[in-house]
Amino acid sequence: MERRSFVKHAGLAGILAAGSAPAFAQAQPEIKWRCASSFPKSLDTLFGTSEMITKRVAALTDGKFQIQMYAAGEIVPAFGVVDAVQNATIQACHTAPYYFFGKDPTFAFSCAIPFGLTSRQQNAWMYHGGGLQLMRDFFKGYNIYNFPAGNCGVQMGGWFRKEIKTVADLKGLKMRIGGTGGLVMQKLGVVPQQIPAGDIYPSLEKGTIDAAEWIGPYDDERLGLYKIAKNYYYPGWWEGGTEFDMFVNMKAFDELPKTYQAAFESACAEGNIDMQAKYDALNPPALRRLLANGVQLRPFSNEILATCYKTTTEVYDEIASKNANFAKVYGPWKEFRASQNEWFAVAENRYDGFMIAAQRAARTAAKK
Amino acid sequence: MERRSFVKHAGLAGILAAGSAPAFAQAQPEIKWRCASSFPKSLDTLFGTSEMITKRVAALTDGKFQIQMYAAGEIVPAFGVVDAVQNATIQACHTAPYYFFGKDPTFAFSCAIPFGLTSRQQNAWMYHGGGLQLMRDFFKGYNIYNFPAGNCGVQMGGWFRKEIKTVADLKGLKMRIGGTGGLVMQKLGVVPQQIPAGDIYPSLEKGTIDAAEWIGPYDDERLGLYKIAKNYYYPGWWEGGTEFDMFVNMKAFDELPKTYQAAFESACAEGNIDMQAKYDALNPPALRRLLANGVQLRPFSNEILATCYKTTTEVYDEIASKNANFAKVYGPWKEFRASQNEWFAVAENRYDGFMIAAQRAARTAAKK
Numbered sequence: 001m002e003r004r005s006f007v008k009h010a011g012l013a014g015i016l017a018a019g020s021a022p023a024f025a026q027a028q029p030e031i032k033w034r035c036a037s038s039f040p041k042s043l044d045t046l047f048g049t050s051e052m053i054t055k056r057v058a059a060l061t062d063g064k065f066q067i068q069m070y071a072a073g074e075i076v077p078a079f080g081v082v083d084a085v086q087n088a089t090i091q092a093c094h095t096a097p098y099y100f101f102g103k104d105p106t107f108a109f110s111c112a113i114p115f116g117l118t119s120r121q122q123n124a125w126m127y128h129g130g131g132l133q134l135m136r137d138f139f140k141g142y143n144i145y146n147f148p149a150g151n152c153g154v155q156m157g158g159w160f161r162k163e164i165k166t167v168a169d170l171k172g173l174k175m176r177i178g179g180t181g182g183l184v185m186q187k188l189g190v191v192p193q194q195i196p197a198g199d200i201y202p203s204l205e206k207g208t209i210d211a212a213e214w215i216g217p218y219d220d221e222r223l224g225l226y227k228i229a230k231n232y233y234y235p236g237w238w239e240g241g242t243e244f245d246m247f248v249n250m251k252a253f254d255e256l257p258k259t260y261q262a263a264f265e266s267a268c269a270e271g272n273i274d275m276q277a278k279y280d281a282l283n284p285p286a287l288r289r290l291l292a293n294g295v296q297l298r299p300f301s302n303e304i305l306a307t308c309y310k311t312t313t314e315v316y317d318e319i320a321s322k323n324a325n326f327a328k329v330y331g332p333w334k335e336f337r338a339s340q341n342e343w344f345a346v347a348e349n350r351y352d353g354f355m356i357a358a359q360r361a362a363r364t365a366a367k368k
Numbered sequence: 369m370e371r372r373s374f375v376k377h378a379g380l381a382g383i384l385a386a387g388s389a390p391a392f393a394q395a396q397p398e399i400k401w402r403c404a405s406s407f408p409k410s411l412d413t414l415f416g417t418s419e420m421i422t423k424r425v426a427a428l429t430d431g432k433f434q435i436q437m438y439a440a441g442e443i444v445p446a447f448g449v450v451d452a453v454q455n456a457t458i459q460a461c462h463t464a465p466y467y468f469f470g471k472d473p474t475f476a477f478s479c480a481i482p483f484g485l486t487s488r489q490q491n492a493w494m495y496h497g498g499g500l501q502l503m504r505d506f507f508k509g510y511n512i513y514n515f516p517a518g519n520c521g522v523q524m525g526g527w528f529r530k531e532i533k534t535v536a537d538l539k540g541l542k543m544r545i546g547g548t549g550g551l552v553m554q555k556l557g558v559v560p561q562q563i564p565a566g567d568i569y570p571s572l573e574k575g576t577i578d579a580a581e582w583i584g585p586y587d588d589e590r591l592g593l594y595k596i597a598k599n600y601y602y603p604g605w606w607e608g609g610t611e612f613d614m615f616v617n618m619k620a621f622d623e624l625p626k627t628y629q630a631a632f633e634s635a636c637a638e639g640n641i642d643m644q645a646k647y648d649a650l651n652p653p654a655l656r657r658l659l660a661n662g663v664q665l666r667p668f669s670n671e672i673l674a675t676c677y678k679t680t681t682e683v684y685d686e687i688a689s690k691n692a693n694f695a696k697v698y699g700p701w702k703e704f705r706a707s708q709n710e711w712f713a714v715a716e717n718r719y720d721g722f723m724i725a726a727q728r729a730a731r732t733a734a735k736k
Contacts, residue, residue, distance in 0.1 A: 060428055062626075115726070124644075128642075234715040234718060235714075235715040235716075262427040270637040270638055274496075280491070281492040281497045338730065341726075343655055345727075347603040348720075350668075351522040352522075355608065359709035
């Protein structure tokens with residue numbers, strides 16, 4: 001009801017602005033928002049997607065709904081964007097929600113948690129598995145509506161100066177790692193550090209940290225991490241399909257005309273699929289370039305993955321026992337994950353496995 | 369240039385229609401389109417996505433751009449939709465482009481071809497790998513713009529009355545199989561038949577066919593195929609990530625105001641991600657129900673997959689040698705597929721493999 005009365009008011013404002021314009025101008029008031037990103041402009045994948053979304057919103061509303069994007073630090077620091085949206089300093093932000101696991105670890109379900117859902121599974125959970133509703137209930141406490149607005153797929157495990165052969169090799173390692181993954185790593189002796197994109201390279205170069213995970217070949221190459229640490233591990237088991245969100249101040253969104261709400265929602269969904277497609281197109285050639293630069297591609301051993309998985313489950317049980325928000329999401333999320341993996345084990349996994357082997361054989365044959 | 373002048377013209381028409389309405393009414397003329405689906409209304413996944421898209425378009429345009437959906441056969445037969453769009457009998461259709469491989473096998477690149485791209489890879493190719501441009505060049509010959517508007521992921525290999533243990537068991541099999549997959553099957557002795565969704569069950573029941581592939585657990589369950597043939601094979605190697613398209617008559621699209629064009633494009637992208645999410649959420653519980661109904665889940669053997677892969681490559685080379693349209697797309701597509709599989713073999717595949725094994729172990733432990 002409040003929204004309806006506001007729309008009417010905005011319509012009146014529109015009429016005043018347009019002078020003698022007739023009643024149907026109500027539907028198209030001019031609205032300007034500010035949206036802060038947690039990422040620098042140089043990341044054309046992450047920052048680029050938020051720009052794609054805001055441009056699309058403008059195109060859908062005939063230029064009437066303008067959302068100005070700001071890079072991390074321009075008007076709000078990278079990790080200050082949630083406070084700014086909550087307090088309505090800005091109307092929206094584009095971020096990786098797990099950055100805010102210190103406020104509440106529940107944030108991370110709208111992003112990535114260790115051994116969590118893959119990109120497709122995350123979308124299934126959000127759009128058709130009850131996830132969006134669960135997360136909306138949670139974010140209400142922050143005056144926020146969350147909109148899935150990007151995904152990068154399974155991340156790489158990051159850059160290590162030294163080889164990591166066993167769990168014991170993790171001990172004492174100072175590592176840049178975001179979100180809940182850091183909590184698990186801490187249990188295994190790692191000293192986790194949350195450092196924004198722009199500061200990772202200098203931290204690794206100066207030796208403030210020994211290792212750093214960021215995203216995957218394309219973004220990692222741009223940060224230049226391969227110039228310092230040559231061991232490139234996979235998979236990033238703490239990010240099986242990282243979702244990036246648009247967070248919007250609830251009052252600001254409720255006050256929008258319905259067509260603008262639809263425009264924002266639709267553009268975010270488009271941004272969601274577009275970012276994943278962009279990463280999937282850009283990562284393969286970037287990986288080839290990295291390998292040509294002497295990067296050593298190394299899988300985490302089964303021992304490391306199994307130990308981390310066990311520790312992760314313990315961490316989740318511990319958090320759930322103390323945090324009702326987390327527990328409320330964790331139960332249904334865990335069931336969803338189980339049923340997803342049961343299904344993906346069938347047609348998807350057999351197809352992927354066959355294709356990877358067939359294409360590898362073709363590459364080998366071509367080299368001969 | 370032609371489009372611009374037309375939009376201007378449409379704007380003038382809008383002004384005439386609205387009588388004394390002022391100049392900015394140009395942007396929002398009332399437009400009605402008819403869109404025919406190749407699928408029956410009962411398929412809430414396929415037909416449901418086209419409805420989601422058209423409802424979104426209406427919401428984005430304040431109800432001014434109305435696209436009426438028609439189920440297969442209502443105004444155009446399932447396999448007649450391309451002719452109808454080409455001839456401007458209707459403005460748009462929602463279909464699986466490989467149904468039209470008889471017109472030209474090149475159609476199938478915008479859908480699925482055997483041992484082709486997975487859902488994510490298909491999106492990467494279309495949106496950021498040059499695929500959309502290549503396909504737009506091709507579809508120009510049919511007066512059509514294609515828009516990716518749905519994907520179902522890796523399909524199942526279908527329902528077989530008898531077990532298929534070797535390539536020899538395929539000989540003489542009358543099978544419902546769509547698209548290019550049928551061409552490959554034919555080389556291996558299968559008699560392929562293209563039958564629309566609504567007729568598959570009676571054909572299998574009457575024994576007109578011995579086997580039928582449709583999509584995956586959720587849709588297959590609705591067609592009731594498990595009641596007749598209990599052997600459920602995987603993967604559907606002829607459909608690694610089937611894209612469904614909106615085809616639009618070029619003149620009709622060019623005549624739309626720019627905001628409506630944006631609305632249509634954005635809604636299709638949203639439909640694309642939404643359909644995949646819906647399938648991924650619905651398939652796991654459907655598979656469980658099918659298994660509870662006595663369905664036998666069986667993987668195609670390595671011998672069968674390897675032989676089919678080899679035959680597929682021969683079929684592609686043969687088509688490419690005779691068909692310039694196909695050859696123009698096949699070259700870059702093949703390179704893209706190779707580089708995708710090189711990358712997916714790294715983080716994605718190791719993560720999937722670990723998660724599937726870990727969740728399987730958890731299920732086994734829970735049963736004890």
